[in-house]
Amino acid sequence: MSYHNPYTPPRKSATFDDYTLAEIRRAAATGIYDIRGAGTKRKVPHFDDLLFLGASISRYPLEGYREKCDTSVVLGARFAKKPIHLKTPITIAGMSFGALSGNAKEALGRGATIAGTSTTTGDGGMTDEERGHSQTLVYQYLPSRYGMNPKDLRRADAIEVVVGQGAKPGGGGMLLGQKISDRVANMRNLPKGIDQRSACRHPDWTGPDDLEIKILELREITDWEKPIYVKVGGARPYYDTALAVKAGADVVVLDGMQGGTAATQDVFIENVGMPTLACIRPAVQALQDLGMHRKVQLIISGGIRSGADVAKALALGADAVAIGTAALVAIGDNDPHWEEEYQKLGTTAGAYDDWHEGKDPAGITTQDPELMKRLDPIAAGRRLANYLKVMTLEAQTIARACGKNHLHNLEPEDLCALTMEAAAMAQIPLAGTNWYPGKGGY
Amino acid sequence: MPVIDLATTPLRELNSALHNIQNGSNDLSFEVVNPRGSHSVAVGIDAPVTVDVKGSVGYYCAGMNDGGSVTVHGSAGPGVAENMMSGTVVIEGDASQYAGATGRGGLLVIKGNAASRCGISMKGIDIVVHGNIGHMSAFMGQSGHLVVLGDAGDALGDSLYEAKLFVRGSVKSLGADCIEKELRPEHLTKLAELLEKAGVTEVRPEEFKRYGSARKLYNFNIDNADAY
Numbered sequence: 001m002s003y004h005n006p007y008t009p010p011r012k013s014a015t016f017d018d019y020t021l022a023e024i025r026r027a028a029a030t031g032i033y034d035i036r037g038a039g040t041k042r043k044v045p046h047f048d049d050l051l052f053l054g055a056s057i058s059r060y061p062l063e064g065y066r067e068k069c070d071t072s073v074v075l076g077a078r079f080a081k082k083p084i085h086l087k088t089p090i091t092i093a094g095m096s097f098g099a100l101s102g103n104a105k106e107a108l109g110r111g112a113t114i115a116g117t118s119t120t121t122g123d124g125g126m127t128d129e130e131r132g133h134s135q136t137l138v139y140q141y142l143p144s145r146y147g148m149n150p151k152d153l154r155r156a157d158a159i160e161v162v163v164g165q166g167a168k169p170g171g172g173g174m175l176l177g178q179k180i181s182d183r184v185a186n187m188r189n190l191p192k193g194i195d196q197r198s199a200c201r202h203p204d205w206t207g208p209d210d211l212e213i214k215i216l217e218l219r220e221i222t223d224w225e226k227p228i229y230v231k232v233g234g235a236r237p238y239y240d241t242a243l244a245v246k247a248g249a250d251v252v253v254l255d256g257m258q259g260g261t262a263a264t265q266d267v268f269i270e271n272v273g274m275p276t277l278a279c280i281r282p283a284v285q286a287l288q289d290l291g292m293h294r295k296v297q298l299i300i301s302g303g304i305r306s307g308a309d310v311a312k313a314l315a316l317g318a319d320a321v322a323i324g325t326a327a328l329v330a331i332g333d334n335d336p337h338w339e340e341e342y343q344k345l346g347t348t349a350g351a352y353d354d355w356h357e358g359k360d361p362a363g364i365t366t367q368d369p370e371l372m373k374r375l376d377p378i379a380a381g382r383r384l385a386n387y388l389k390v391m392t393l394e395a396q397t398i399a400r401a402c403g404k405n406h407l408h409n410l411e412p413e414d415l416c417a418l419t420m421e422a423a424a425m426a427q428i429p430l431a432g433t434n435w436y437p438g439k440g441g442y
Numbered sequence: 443m444p445v446i447d448l449a450t451t452p453l454r455e456l457n458s459a460l461h462n463i464q465n466g467s468n469d470l471s472f473e474v475v476n477p478r479g480s481h482s483v484a485v486g487i488d489a490p491v492t493v494d495v496k497g498s499v500g501y502y503c504a505g506m507n508d509g510g511s512v513t514v515h516g517s518a519g520p521g522v523a524e525n526m527m528s529g530t531v532v533i534e535g536d537a538s539q540y541a542g543a544t545g546r547g548g549l550l551v552i553k554g555n556a557a558s559r560c561g562i563s564m565k566g567i568d569i570v571v572h573g574n575i576g577h578m579s580a581f582m583g584q585s586g587h588l589v590v591l592g593d594a595g596d597a598l599g600d601s602l603y604e605a606k607l608f609v610r611g612s613v614k615s616l617g618a619d620c621i622e623k624e625l626r627p628e629h630l631t632k633l634a635e636l637l638e639k640a641g642v643t644e645v646r647p648e649e650f651k652r653y654g655s656a657r658k659l660y661n662f663n664i665d666n667a668d669a670y
Contacts, residue, residue: 031664032662144563145544145565149506149508150486150488150525150527153506177661189546190584191603193661194661195660195661195662197662199563199582203524203543203559203562203563203582204502204521204524204539204543204544204562205520210501210520213481213482213500213502216482217481217482217501217502217505220453220454220457220482220485220486221485221486221505222486223458223461224454
């Protein structure tokens, strides 16, 4: 009997998988790192790893279509004369005119306004269209200060001092030359066509003590009318929240690593920052330790997709959430309708992330006049409003099932965790137990 | 002329009064006494008022000034005239860090010295410093003019865009992408205009050297990576 070696299939390395190998080859061929938009694509513990327990003998639910479940939220009542009143705790996150087309910004404003919530400017200043179509507009105060001026500061409804964002804590904005049209260049006071790599630090303050003085200045300029938010990327949520409160913030916005960006290095998006799920409890703990929970509001962003995610964020102690990527999808980003064109760009609907190149077939992340026309801001705004309403209804459905007559009455006790990681990060007991890692008692 | 004593009057009252100038008002000149290093003195002015501050101020004096004329008869803390839109701010003494940061217009005159990052991210403001300026001044300067009668510290004009820098004394070092450039007739004319506005006499425009962007870092090129 002759011996034949049995067939062994080729084995690919888990460490050097196909994507990794392709990235090594791409780097070797081009000599430059990959730049892209959106947030992290790696799988991280998330809201999917939590479940609601619902009512039982000891907890009784509210009737779905009869008993009221309030969704309203007031933001910024700590110091501001004119706090923000929203009908839903789902807000639209900061995204710049420049990164997005004028039509896309208008659609976000329209959708938010129909749904009774706020939208936010970005690293590029405030446009008249955006102001005009947004009933409640938050004006970002960024390190670059592109387009910053006192008139817009005064016509904003709130001011958001941006320290960082989840996709790139410690990084500045990036808008490459191909998207710098005449209008964008003019608003940012820079030559057309050059790469705009925004500063990552504010030019006139460093550290929490300076921030306190900066917030005082913004309040004085606006006669103490506007709520002042401080936005941080998910890095050290306990201390960042505590320091923002100490500096005088009315609202803290905390953005986890699933939060999107218009453009930055892939290595940055994938390797810097913490998952949203891991950020919430430390931030809430900081507020509680300072006696400021519910007095300074906490807005959570980064990977919020559904009413379930909203309800889970609120149950963990947030006052509101913000959506960015999901809002873009609602208005048409990565829609399979444009699949043929995505294929021409070497990608597919659902994976398109070269937002910095300005060739978006959906007409959203572009300044190309022809592509921009593809987005009808009225219809797109309507889609966003529908989506916001669905998310709100979903969150209410869950809250009623947990016996809550306001979304803010959701609490950690309503949750259980599916994985050890989620249990540890969210400090929620593993399903079927009363224990989570770090709690002790095992 | 209203005199506001910050030893007895809350800052909020001062700034609120400056923001509520009625059309046709005769009270367009204010005097502020006892500033005692207060922050945010005379911020957000949006009318052609004149403010004389009798003493030294803290952070962000005359921040976002739009049309006012503010004179500090003392020294100024960090971020004086930050993001100024228009008008004039004069500091009789020295200015701390970030003077004129991100300013979009108007004229900032510092009769003493300015510390580091003077004119950082300037976007159209004109700044004239009678004395010296510190390191990293005009960092990422986008447009406007920075005129220095004395010396400049390290890394002048690092990552400069289109701001124009004029230094009469020595420059310790230039930042990334900042180079000395030819002083052409139009620059001499502009310099003469700025010097006159800033009350500088007995100094000729020809005594300055001009610095600006080499524009090599405007679009990312891997071969320039060592410059960052």
